[in-house]
Amino acid sequence: MPQPSPLLKGTLDVLVLKALSWNAMHGFEITVWLEDHSAGHLAVDDGALYQALHRMEERGLISAEWGITENNRRARYYRLTAAGRSHLRAESASLVRYARTVMAILAERRA
């Protein structure tokens, strides 16, 4: 597996929201999902993850509640709110637009 690269600043939030748009998850499940879906290219710092989760919870983009896992253990599950859903739509659109622009510039070759 190639060395995982750290996340670009500001993208963690939108990735977490995307993960939660599939399912309500707890923190560990989110890291697993991100690693799986990035085929290991992204390394998520757990501390940063929980900071991001807390931030977004305050802003009302996600909500959290305690639940029971399949192993009968207590874990805190996060889910997307309506505000979070619309934020995800807007942010992913702008992020994709940005990425395309950057890629287009970088792909240019000198004549």
Place this chain on the structure above:
Amino acid sequence: MSRLRIVLARFRGVFGKNRAEREFEVEIRFHLEREIEKNLALGMPPVEARRQARVSFGALEAIKEEHRDGRGLRWLDEFVADVRHAFRGLRHRPVLGAAAIVTLAIGIGANTAIYSAVSAVILRPLPFTDPGRLVMLWEENPEKGWHLNVVAPANYLDWKAETPAFKDAAAYFAYPNTLTLTGSGDPRVLSSYSVTGNFFSVLGVRPERGRGFADNETWRTGSRVAVISHRLWQAQFGGSDAIIGKTVQLDASSYQVVGVMPASFRFPATDADVWTPLAWDPAVRAQVFFRRAHYLRAIARLKPGIPLAEANAELQVVVKRLQRDFPATNRVMGAGMTPLQAFLVGDTRTPLLVLLAGVGLLLLIACANVGNLLLIQSTERGREAALRLALGARRGRLIRQTLTESLVLSACGGMAGLALGWWGAGVLGAMQPGILPVDHIGISWDVVGYVVAIATASAMLFGIAPMLWIGQREPGDVLKDGGRGSGASRRMRAWRRGLVVSEIALALVLTVGAGLLVRSFQRLQAVNPGFEPNGVLAVSMNIPGARYDSAAKITGFYAELLQRVRALPDVRSAALVSSLPLTGGVGWTSDFTAAGRGPDGYGTEVAHRSVSPDYFRTMRVPVRQGRDFTSADALGGAQVVLINEALARSYFRGQNPVGQRITFDRVPDSSSTWRTIIGVVADERQAALSTSTQIEMIQPETQAPSTFTNLVVRTSRDPLSLVPAIRATVKQLDPTIAFNSAQSMNEVRDQSLARARFLMTLLFGFGAAGLLLASVGVYGVMAHMAASRTREMGIRIALGARASNVQWLVIREGMLLTTGGLAIGLALALAGSRTMTSMLYGVTPTDAATFVVVPAVLVMTALTATWLPALRASRADPMKSLRTE
């Protein structure tokens, strides 16, 4: 989440720390366990699994810290921590903390008490409807020197009718009257005020039972009505509703009680018991004396939206018309208006503000002392602060911590001060000799607000020094020289010198103010009132006009009364007088002229009293020329008068007044009564000790009988012990007569001094407190400075210097600082004492004696405060002091 919910959540985060933190720990631990499981599943050995899991998590504590930070409001978090830290600090240094808190409590407490008085008297709005629209109307006459004067009824009525800016105008008899209530228990003397029919409606206060007066009741209606006060209603009539419509006997006349005023209505005086209508006879409306006799206070309610200047302009138009139309009485009579509150507060404003300034100075001295104490603490905690700075603490955080400590100190001091001030305000209200027009002073919310404000301001003030101290220290310096480096010491010394100088300056200003009042009081006390007050009893009483309705009946009663009183044991002499000296009243005043003077030879503003024979003997007022009245000067006999020396000196200079004839008119005509001067008596102070004697003409009471009189009795015993005997004597003659008051003339004289004494005592107390605080502060600083030079002193002594030389070094420094403080303080005191002029009697605001004695006292105090530590420091064993670090 809305912003509010975020804030609330964060708030909860600060205080509900533990639960949220515990939950987060559970959450993280779960994540960690799953990581370890994942690693184990990948085939790592258990130790490695755990390590990898931990690594991926990063520093757990840091995450928790960040979570904690993000969870609560950081500044609130830190503030709570600082407050806890401050309390811990206080517990560790209880003496310092206690000293600071006590000092602050004294300063804040004094301010609380005085501000309560200011709030109750000056700031509180009058308890009337829309009081901002009420103005007091007054007349002025430059020829007679009248200003803010009482008003003549005809003038009042014309102003009321012709000034469009007035919604309505009411008036009341300016002087309290007394009515004796009889027929229900013992006769009871009531304080009564005569008012116009619209009095209550102009002020906007409705009775709580029954009705007020109707407009037409200003004039005689044939039946007498009265409105009573809440206090009288409760005390005399049991608070029963049956009183409305009931008839009571006041001064032997029947009055129907038509209403009861609420307890909060105490106007024109706090002791008003009953209000009656003026009930003028309509026939007098057009008479000259209705426009000439001045005895009303008039209050007008301005229409909404009309400014004072405009209303005054309209009033002046009416005044000019009256001047034109009635030249005999109004030629030079002017008029004006003052907002009612300002008028009523009037002459208590300056003393209260001076007292407020005094306690403000006291608080500043207290703050200087506390600042000093905190500086001591700062030096000792210098190393701790330096270490924290070196370890990465933010300077701002440390400064905020110091500020929080100051706030905690001032909060404690403020609460103690509030309690102290509450007690003080109560004492103040009880002790004040009627100079404040309220009868009790309590703590209201604006006083609490004031305390919070000054406590916070004080914290800022005394917290400055330690805050700047922390702000400027370099940790390296501190750690290197063990916290006592030369740079630090120099700056520290400068701060403390500054504190000493300012404390001395402030204490000087405060004590100069106190000293001026003390001198003023001494001068007042030394004034000769013109009579001998020791051993004289004064009893004031009314006899009911309804039954004594002729001059003969009145004088007959008095003659009988005097005869019986003179027959009592231990009575040396007894007499009657219409108004006692030193009681603020001059009876009535008039113009006068003597026979043989031309038309310009008249005088004005002569006071009138009436006395029985023997008055001057009883009061030991010398008769300078001629003779006293005798029983031969009777009703219907030749009209005679006595004059006082003031009148003899001013009007009869170089002549012999005895035998001359005078009349109480400016321009005599056929109806004038000519009276012969039969003697000249020495001056008495009629109004007060501080008011010079007014020119006076005195008639025999037989020729100017009045139902109101004062009985003065000279006795060889204690005057008050005679009261029961005299009461019994009066009761024998007429059981319906009660005394208005019975006092010894010494008490009367003391009351005349009461106001000055009260103010002096207060300011003296504050001055003493300020001096004490300042000397404690100076002592503290000098002690510290002396101690810090112990090593130097040790060296000097070891090298052969004498102890006195060494002491001199310290004392010299102290004296230099004191001189600096004195200079500044004197300048401030000279500039500021002018504001006290109206409170002083017989001394100027730059009184030389005060400005010499007070600084001398201060220098002595500072010298003592400097010398003691110098002595102690120089006595220290030189070997020991050389060894101290």
